[in-house]
Amino acid sequence: MQWQASWIWLEGEPSPRNAWVCFRKSFELDRHASRLEEARLSITADSRYVLYVNGQLVGRGPVRSWPFEQSYDTYDLHHLLRPGRNCLAVLVTHFGVSTFSYVRGRGGLLAQLELSTGDGRTTLGTDGSWKVHRHLGYSRRTTRISPQQGFVEQLDARAWPGEWTDPVYDDSGWEDAKIVGPAGTPPWERLVPRDIPFLTEEVLHPTRVVSLHSVVPPQVAVAVDMRTIMMPDSADHAEQVQYAGFLATILRADGEGTARLLLSKPWLGDGIAASVNGQVYWADRMTRTPTGRELHLELSAGDNLLLVYVCGSDHADPLRLALDSDLGLELVPPLGGESPFVAIGPLGSRVVRNFDFSRPLEYDEAAVQRISSCASAADLHAWSHLLRPVPPELVSPADVFTLCTWPRRRERLSTGKDVEAMVVPSQDPGVAPILRAGDTELVLDFGQEVSGYLFLDVEASEGTVIDLYGFEFMEDDYRQDTVGLDNTLRYTCREGRQRYVSPQRRGLRYLMLTVRHARAPLRVHGVGVVQSTYPVSQAGTFRCSDPLLNDIWEISRLTTKLCMEDTFVDCPAYEQTFWVGDSRNEALIAYYLFGAEGLVRRCLRLVPGSRRYTPLYMDQVPSGWVSVIPNWTFLWVMACREYYERTGDLAFVQGIWPDIQYTLDHYLQHINGDGLLEISAWNLLDWAPIDQPNSGVVTHQNCFLVRALMDADELGRSAGDETARRYAERARELAAAINAHLWCPQHRAYIDSIHADGRRSDTLSMQTQVVALLTGVAEGDRAEVVRSYIASPPAGWVQIGSPFMSFFLYEAMVRQGMYAQMLEDVRHKYGIMLEHGATTCWETFPGALGARYTRSHCHAWSAAPGYFLGAYVLGVRPGGPGWRRVIVAPQPCDLAWARGSVPLPRGDRVDVSWRRSGQKLLLRVERPREVELEVVPPEGYELEVEERVRDIAPQ
Structure with a gap:
């Protein structure tokens, strides 16, 4: 590809936060346009784009990539162009922050259209003649969807013409684009063509209306980005941070009385408190709720000073603050300013690297006590050196998640045919009625987990607000709200009929649709999801005499399908992140269910790009979080060998071999005097209470390093490098060291770890024994002993905590000929999921991580039966x-x-x-x-x- 186009953007900030920008280029084709032989558009953007040609949505992209290897897409537009005026229109979303699938660069669009006729070739590329304008309908004052993703979407359709993508639209009032630089301009050093097909698109509608409620929302529901307030530079990375500080506002009440306060900051634990007029309420005085902590406040008439104290770790979850009262309430800036908040602090802060929480956050505890006792805004002046107004863009004035999950009142009503018609695609629309007692809330069920782009096709009165909230699980009267995931969308309607397709991918099973401020009933012609997954041309099948195993295979198949995007992702809802270690198991599953070798190859090739940040490759890529789980790198090496076994692709092995050597050689530098891997990192394997300290010697990852070294020996010799035999020798040495230092004769088992201070773990886990047997570290009599533990797990030992770990258990079982026990474990553990209505596989088994059943209800690392039933039954x-x-x-x-x-x-x-x-x-x-x-x-x-x-x- 010879690029003649230039990167373009709009005047102003190079990397604005949560920016939605529209680009247009109009051009004429003469009456001979029908003679076009070729019309190919190559395009990419930072961060994401949606492409329209003559008003028709053509595609979305680019696929995730490192900024220094920016991926671009190519489309055939031959069938979309016509004689006369044509228009290319592109909506670019620029995050302005790093996420778990994007490393912050700067805003930009690059596109080049190449036209070919019998008379010659014409090139039309992005340059200063393109028109650009901020999309004024999208609010920039929204919070992050989750630490792993970008921003919540809120669109006011009244503020921006829906026809901006059409050729006839008048863009003469738009600015000329600003040229950033030619192809190759940093941070986009190299442009690489998309290496997988475009994803599928399939329209899915809900299968039923679950419920109709009349709801009254709380008076105030806002969300605040405390991370950026306290540590502004944290937008450049996705690392965990720690800080201590305050958020202050005035609650202006029209009388004396009580108010209900909700504070929510996921994963913060007890590091939160509230102070009202000098009365302090620490976390232990608040009531835990499913979505946060609740408190009843006594308010005086007039101004009341509210201070919220936050201390602890933050990975980009917002602070949610909601208030409800029979009083009239208003948030007022304590010291003036554009937003109703001021910040005090930070009183201490730091970036946390590689899960190193051994060093506590240092902060001024005496200042915390004194600031908490401030009784009025005047008292804050004593802390003027720490006071900072909170910019409006860091405050979301409409926290839709809390509005949907924490109503003041909720009354169930019967549905009728007009309401139930919403889920039936037909000429006659369904109707969401206006209810006297409050807003109209409907819960729709898609019948299974879905992953894709929400759409609406409605007739509405101007100003009608539609709040959408997707969640994964409900059972009887219990709804599991997505704490840690703001899976919402707000759409404010213009007058009349309108269709909207969200550019943001979401995963969900249930969709809550709440209609607010409607002057007429909302007529719904369609609501649903454009499901989008990796395309496969073949599919595995499985049926047997046990209906339970058939159902388990089917939920494994759907789970894997929904987690196949431009990479494997852990889940379509919470994270949408490519976790490197997860994908080793996911690849084996996908081979048996779909083939999907192209997706596996893409995933494997993405990993070495992280060597720019760490020689010990990152555990999720491409990402702004430089996090290392050693096992995930070792599993990547194993996956490379298994890909070669699957495909016989020697060119792949020869290309990836230097990258394998590079990271393994760096890991071998961490071998200690006892011959064991001793390292400070996130030493994870399972969501279970294994003794796996983040600094020291961890047995299971020493064992997996043995396996990775043996696989490296095989790969290297396949690539023609006879010196690779040194890895097999290092593997034998490491296995001997494990057996010498990590076997406990007293318990006749491998201990979990040796801590950095030399303390030997007194924890015994099934996980460690499984990995020792699976990797061949346990040999002879020890192998027989460990095999007996797998056959009959000892009481009091740490048991398997996740279906991910079960994959390794099943590998160990089948290698030992324990096929019947493997099937019984599958039936028992996955049968529990089916008993509770699962259509996809859960991330964890019930009880892990404190969840009632699980956090994520669709997790590809859990789809093990999709592999084992095909490979062994x-x-x-x-x-x-x-x-x-x-x-x-x-x-x-x-x-x-x-x-x-x-x-x-x-x-x-x-x-x-x-x-x-x-x-x-x-x-x-x-x-x-x-x-x-x-x-x-x-x-x-x-x-x-x-x-x-x-x-x-x-x-």
């Missing part, structure tokens, strides 16, 4: 690189029959079915002719095999 496994040889070794256990298909890496599939007849197994296999087959009978069975072969279709 059907029994289809590779017999060498590229699957040119396939082994079929079914394990019937207690099943009467099973059948299914496993995709092959070059297309096509292997079909397997078997049925038990006494001790005889009737096996049928159909395969492509070029695939060699080896059949292995299960122990104790006689095989009767029917083999069929398919020829390659003629080209």
